[in-house]
Amino acid sequence: MEPLALLSQSKVLVVTGKGGTGKTTVCGVIANLAAQCGLHVLVLQVGEGPSDGALARPSQLARLFGQEAAIGWEATALAWVPNGGRVEARLLQPDVALVEYLHLHGMRRLSRRLVSSGALDVVATAVPGMPDLLVLGKVKQVERAAAARRPGAPDLIVLDAPAAGHAVRFLQSPHGLLDAVAGGPVRSQAEEVVSMLSDPARCQVVMVTLPEETPVTETIETAYLIEDRVGAHLGPVIVNGRLPRLELAGSLTPEAVRAVADRSGVVLSGPQLADLCAAGRLRARRQEAQAEQVARLGQSLALPQLELPFCFNASLGPPELGTLTQSLAQGIAGLSLAAP
Ligand SMILES: Nc1ncnc2c1ncn2[C@@H]1O[C@H](COP(=O)(O)OP(=O)(O)OP(=O)(O)O)[C@@H](O)[C@H]1O
Ligand SMILES: [Mg+2]
Numbered sequence: 001m002e003p004l005a006l007l008s009q010s011k012v013l014v015v016t017g018k019g020g021t022g023k024t025t026v027c028g029v030i031a032n033l034a035a036q037c038g039l040h041v042l043v044l045q046v047g048e049g050p051s052d053g054a055l056a057r058p059s060q061l062a063r064l065f066g067q068e069a070a071i072g073w074e075a076t077a078l079a080w081v082p083n084g085g086r087v088e089a090r091l092l093q094p095d096v097a098l099v100e101y102l103h104l105h106g107m108r109r110l111s112r113r114l115v116s117s118g119a120l121d122v123v124a125t126a127v128p129g130m131p132d133l134l135v136l137g138k139v140k141q142v143e144r145a146a147a148a149r150r151p152g153a154p155d156l157i158v159l160d161a162p163a164a165g166h167a168v169r170f171l172q173s174p175h176g177l178l179d180a181v182a183g184g185p186v187r188s189q190a191e192e193v194v195s196m197l198s199d200p201a202r203c204q205v206v207m208v209t210l211p212e213e214t215p216v217t218e219t220i221e222t223a224y225l226i227e228d229r230v231g232a233h234l235g236p237v238i239v240n241g242r243l244p245r246l247e248l249a250g251s252l253t254p255e256a257v258r259a260v261a262d263r264s265g266v267v268l269s270g271p272q273l274a275d276l277c278a279a280g281r282l283r284a285r286r287q288e289a290q291a292e293q294v295a296r297l298g299q300s301l302a303l304p305q306l307e308l309p310f311c312f313n314a315s316l317g318p319p320e321l322g323t324l325t326q327s328l329a330q331g332i333a334g335l336s337l338a339a340p
Contacts, residue, residue: 001335003328004037008237010204011143012157013235014171014195016222018215019163022240025316026208027160028064028087029308029324031078031250033332034156035085036325042142042154043078045071046135046162046170047093058091061089061160064237067317088154088241095121105185129173130173133186136174136193143196143203162205164222171197171205171230200233208238209297211290220300236335238328241292243310248284252277306331 007013011276021182024045031041043061062069065078073088073096079087102111114123125131145153162170174190174197181187196202205226209219219237226232251257257276261268270275298305308327311320 001332003033003332004039004336006332007034007156009036010200010202010233010235011146011155012159012203014159014161014203015206015208016161016167016205016226017164017238018210018218019165021208021210021215022059022164023208025064025324026206026238026240027158028061028078028321029328030319031087031156031158031205032065032325033328034158035079035081035087037331038083038085039082039155040085041087041156041158042075043087043089043158043160044139045089045091045160047091058306059089064152064316064318064321074294086188092135093137094125094134094214098123098130099135101134101137129176129180131158132170132173132192133177135191135198136171137189140193140196147202162217168222168225168229170272171226171232171240184298194231198231198233203232204235205230206216206235206238206242207291210241211239211293211297212248213289213293216293216297219297223301223303234301234303236306237297237301238306238308239297240308241289241310242294242307243283243290245287248280248282248287252280252284304335306335 011263013030015023015030017023027043028046031043034041034236036190045061059067059069059071062071062076065087067078069076069078073091073093075088077086077088101112101113102108102114139157139159142153142157146155146157161167175194177186177190178194207219207223207226207309209215223234223237223240227234251260254273254277257280258268261273268289294305294307306328308324308331311323313320316324
């Protein structure tokens with residue numbers, strides 16, 4: 001399958017997964033690949049809590065693109081590709097989304113009063129589910145602009161969603177508000193968000209996992225919850241951090257390691273030889289454990305898997321972004337073979 005074909009299936013890709021599995025990194029990688037395909041991509045990051053201080057936070061996403069920019073409500077440009085593709089990012093905060101909503105619906109005076117009285121955050125977060133609806137309402141507004149091809153609207157929206165434990169609650173909030181609110185703007189906003197989330201041509205959920213036991217278990221559970229409770233369509237699962245496969249069988253005895261070292265002109269002391277053998281055995285065990293978890297994921301979830309390699313660097317920047325983007329493109333190209 002061509003990357004562009006996969007990336008054009010839905011206007012919104014909601015990226016979620018257990019905390020720390022690489023959601024933000026994967027958002028950057030998907031956005032980078034889509035930009036290389038000539039798309040204008042907007043990464044929307046869901047902020048936690050009120051907007052105060054958010055602008056001061058260093059951005060992991062920006063660093064991936066070799067930038068130190070802090071990402072705030074207004075779009076920050078992260079990458080341009082000569083073919084016209086580009087990546088932008090915005091941070092979505094419920095309180096700023098509420099102010100914008102009130103402005104757009106003729107309630108400027110009310111929004112000014114909320115800001116000046118300090119009550120803004122209280123109002124934006126007082127009703128359970130309301131912060132999530134404000135954020136998802138903003139995503140839906142950008143998605144509608146994208147679908148209508150309005151000037152400046154992106155071709156693809158990648159949502160860096162909350163971690164899996166919170167993702168179901170986050171995506172389910174509009175359903176909850178539909179049960180609780182009989183009419184008015186909150187209900188119609190919730191209805192519109194629910195219809196976006198449940199339409200595969202508009203939105204897909206991409207789950208990110210590590211090839212390890214706990215993240216895989218959580219991914220399987222969350223995938224079923226997202227399908228059943230949110231009614232959202234699940235795209236491929238991204239298995240992030242897969243160790244590049246080394247053929248180690250038969251090469252982990254002291255004699256075999258010593259022979260390789262001799263051929264390379266490296267002189268090893270006894271302890272060094274023992275440490276190298278132990279490291280090799282650990283790597284072999286980890287490779288095997290990862291393979292078992294990837295197989296378990298495949299047996300439990302009938303979804304295509306795309307693997308991204310583990311990068312052996314302390315922090316990820318443009319070189320790693322390039323490597324991961326290439327892997328994603330190769331993985332998608334391979335999907336045609338496995339496609340039904
Ligand atoms: N393929 C990879 N190889 C090596 N390191 C990685 C890889 N993917 C992500 N990382 C590193 O793992 C850490 C977590 O990644 P990231 O911030 O993308 O995860 P996250 O799921 O968004 O985390 P959070 O739940 O805190 O938002 C980061 O330090 C990142 O640089
Ligand atoms: Mg993150």
